[in-house]
Amino acid sequence: MQVLANRNVVGPGQPPVPLDLDEIYRVHAPTVARWVGRLGGPRADVDDLVHEVFLVVDRQLPEFRGDAKLTTWLYRIAERVVRGRRRKDRIRGWLTRTRRADVERSVSPAPLTPIEELERRRASQTVYRILDRMPDRYREVLILFELEGTSGEEIAAMTGRKLATVWVHLHRARRRFLEEMDRETGEHR
Amino acid sequence: MKRGSADRWVRRTDDGSPESRAGALLRQAAATDAPSADRLAAIRRRLRRARRAPQRHWAVRVAIAAVLLLSGGALTAAGQRYFHLFRPRKPAPEVRAPAPSPAPHARVAARGPRLTPPPELEPRPPEPETTPRPPPPIAPRPERVAAPPRPVASPLAQESELLARALQKLRRDADAPGALALLDAHDARFATGPLAPEATRARIEALLKLHRNVEALALLDGAALAPSGGGRDLLIARAELRSAAGRCAAAVADLDRLLAADRPLDSITERAFWGRAACRAASSDAAGARSDLREYLALFPEGRFAGGARAAVGQ
Numbered sequence: 001m002q003v004l005a006n007r008n009v010v011g012p013g014q015p016p017v018p019l020d021l022d023e024i025y026r027v028h029a030p031t032v033a034r035w036v037g038r039l040g041g042p043r044a045d046v047d048d049l050v051h052e053v054f055l056v057v058d059r060q061l062p063e064f065r066g067d068a069k070l071t072t073w074l075y076r077i078a079e080r081v082v083r084g085r086r087r088k089d090r091i092r093g094w095l096t097r098t099r100r101a102d103v104e105r106s107v108s109p110a111p112l113t114p115i116e117e118l119e120r121r122r123a124s125q126t127v128y129r130i131l132d133r134m135p136d137r138y139r140e141v142l143i144l145f146e147l148e149g150t151s152g153e154e155i156a157a158m159t160g161r162k163l164a165t166v167w168v169h170l171h172r173a174r175r176r177f178l179e180e181m182d183r184e185t186g187e188h189r
Numbered sequence: 190m191k192r193g194s195a196d197r198w199v200r201r202t203d204d205g206s207p208e209s210r211a212g213a214l215l216r217q218a219a220a221t222d223a224p225s226a227d228r229l230a231a232i233r234r235r236l237r238r239a240r241r242a243p244q245r246h247w248a249v250r251v252a253i254a255a256v257l258l259l260s261g262g263a264l265t266a267a268g269q270r271y272f273h274l275f276r277p278r279k280p281a282p283e284v285r286a287p288a289p290s291p292a293p294h295a296r297v298a299a300r301g302p303r304l305t306p307p308p309e310l311e312p313r314p315p316e317p318e319t320t321p322r323p324p325p326p327i328a329p330r331p332e333r334v335a336a337p338p339r340p341v342a343s344p345l346a347q348e349s350e351l352l353a354r355a356l357q358k359l360r361r362d363a364d365a366p367g368a369l370a371l372l373d374a375h376d377a378r379f380a381t382g383p384l385a386p387e388a389t390r391a392r393i394e395a396l397l398k399l400h401r402n403v404e405a406l407a408l409l410d411g412a413a414l415a416p417s418g419g420g421r422d423l424l425i426a427r428a429e430l431r432s433a434a435g436r437c438a439a440a441v442a443d444l445d446r447l448l449a450a451d452r453p454l455d456s457i458t459e460r461a462f463w464g465r466a467a468c469r470a471a472s473s474d475a476a477g478a479r480s481d482l483r484e485y486l487a488l489f490p491e492g493r494f495a496g497g498a499r500a501a502v503g504q
Contacts, residue, residue, distance in 0.1 A: 025233055029232070030224065030229065033229065045400060045402075047228060047231070047232050047235075047400050048400070050224075050232050051232050051235050051239070054236050055239060055240075058236075058240065123217030124217065124218040126214060127214055127217075128218070145197065146197055146199050146212075146219070147199075147215060147219040149197070177211055178207050178208070178211060181207070181210070181214065
């Protein structure tokens with residue numbers, strides 16, 4: 001792995017950012033894995049996405065000037081990678097609809113009872129089915145706010161939107177979520 | 190809207206409102222497992238390999254370009270031949286006496302200088318000898334002796350060697366992407382070879398190691414697996430993947446075969462009991478699930494899922 005040790009970038013009013021891919025991976029890989037897992041949903045291949053994110057990080061690291069926080073920069077890469085993957089999956093899903101519908105990601109046995117495990121998996125699938133029907137900008141804000149527990153200000157910084165826009169998107173996302181949830185439960189009655 | 194962390198739906202207590210129901214749903218979806226340190230370390234290794242991969246990309250591109258060039262050349266030749274065959278024949282040209290060929294030295298001169306000597310970087314030291322050396326005697330060229338024909342390995346031996354290399358990569362070097370590349374080469378050369386089923390198994394194993402479960406399941410679905418020997422590994426993997434895909438009936442069929450008579454008391458049997466209990470619970474067969482969990486506890490009281498099984502059966 002490329003090691004750019006001792007290369008620091010100082011942005012305006014920012015502490016030096018160590019541009020060492022190994023170090024960035026060590027510190028941020030769990031967070032990136034969580035982000036891509038949440039943004040991608042239960043069907044996401046988290047390992048593959050984390051791998052892809054850090055390949056992009058490796059490629060773009062020399063261009064990182066420290067204008068944004070490192071986590072913000074990483075988040076934007078992760079979000080772009082997940083969005084691209086979801087787009088590809090949608091296209092693949094149209095092409096191979098039957099197989100895609102059949103196969104979903106395997107969940108390794110967790111220390112839960114079988115019933116709890118299934119319930120959790122079902123809830124997760126329902127949530128992401130609802131989220132997948134939303135525009136990306138609403139979906140993203142709802143995931144960050146409700147699932148990630150990120151504050152509005154942080155979401156604004158991470159996604160490059162105004163704070164007011166974040167609240168508007170969250171409001172609309174929630175409204176859509178309730179509508180779709182009613183539809184889901186209606187379908188399953 | 191109230192703007193703050195206190196307003197999060199996931200923190201609402203259940204008061205029957207749509208928001209609290211949505212919060213409960215989101216809470217369950219939020220409880221995902223963090224990737225383990227092992228998995229992150231595996232990704233890091235993969236990342237390191239991928240950073241070395243561009244060389245291979247270039248090799249692949251060059252190979253593809255060569256194949257395209259060759260096939261393009263072949264197509265052009267074939268096309269020319271085709272058009273030549275159907276072109277209306279012209280009358281044969283008059284036979285002329287061949288022009289006298291120029292002398293060899295004239296031909297060489299006509300070609301012009303082929304190579305210019307490279308400029309010398311440093312002046313050469315003066316030659317110590319002034320008298321010209323006699324030219325060395327020209328030794329007669331030895332007769333070229335035909336090399337003995339190399340023994341050509343049989344197709345089966347070649348296929349076996351390729352598969353052995355793939356398995357070595359997969360199991361000894363823990364290099365699943367490398368193994369897949371060799372298996373691709375195998376499929377390209379021996380798609381219908383006698384070892385094709387073994388190659389498919391190796392491919393499934395590699396895909397599972399890379400967590401490419403969708404592709405692995407697609408292959409497993411088409412594989413004939415026996416519930417004994419090496420087939421048990423793949424059978425339990427297929428059952429778990431089918432179960433995760435919500436295909437419980439197909440998963441239970443596999444698990445039934447694994448849990449039939451003569452089952453060894455190993456981790457595969459453990460997983461099979463647990464998986465069948467989960468599938469039966471999902472199919473509203475609570476009694477069946479409980480029976481599986483009790484049997485599991487009887488066989489594996491300290492097993493991997495013993496805690497969960499006890500909690501589920503209320504022990």
